Amino acid sequence: MIEFAVNGTLMRGLELNGNLQKVGATFIREDITAPIYRLWSIRDRHPAMLRVSENGQAIALEIWSITPAALGEILLSEPAGLCIGKIILASQQEVLGVLGEPFLCEEQKEITAYGGWRSYTASK
Structure with missing residues (x-):
């Protein structure tokens, strides 16, 4: 089994979480990354983290x-x-997770200050 980090619509209760459930993935815990990432909203449909x-x-x-x-x-x-790609957690543990390609974030709204996709969508 692989520990896999998700930061957007794959999270519990969100639009694409069914994709994880469909393949038998199991939720382990909420966590945070090391402070080395920035986050963008891609047309308000999903985030991209770099x-x-x-x-x-x-x-x-x-x-x-x-x-x-x-x-x-x-x-x-x-x-x-x-x-x-590899994501570094606050604990310094490395896990595989979802990242965005830089081109995807061009001319999109940066939402790093919200600290995550849930906080951003809750603010709207």
Whole structure:
């Protein structure tokens, strides 16, 4: 099993969480990243998180347990421009998780100050 970090619509109760449930993923815990990420809203449909070399912040996310085969299924169902990469948690543990490609964030609204997708959507 792989620990897998999600920071947007795959989280519990949100639009694409059914994709995780469909492949038998199990929720482990809520967590936060190390303060080295920034977050953008992509047309207010989903977030994209990027690792940065300066001015980063901790971002709220969830950790799920998932099989390697299911990880591939999840990646194929993610919106274009999202990818799987290594995410560093506040504890310094490294896990696989969803990141955005830089081009995806161009001309989109930065929402880092909200600290996460749930906080951003709750503010609207």
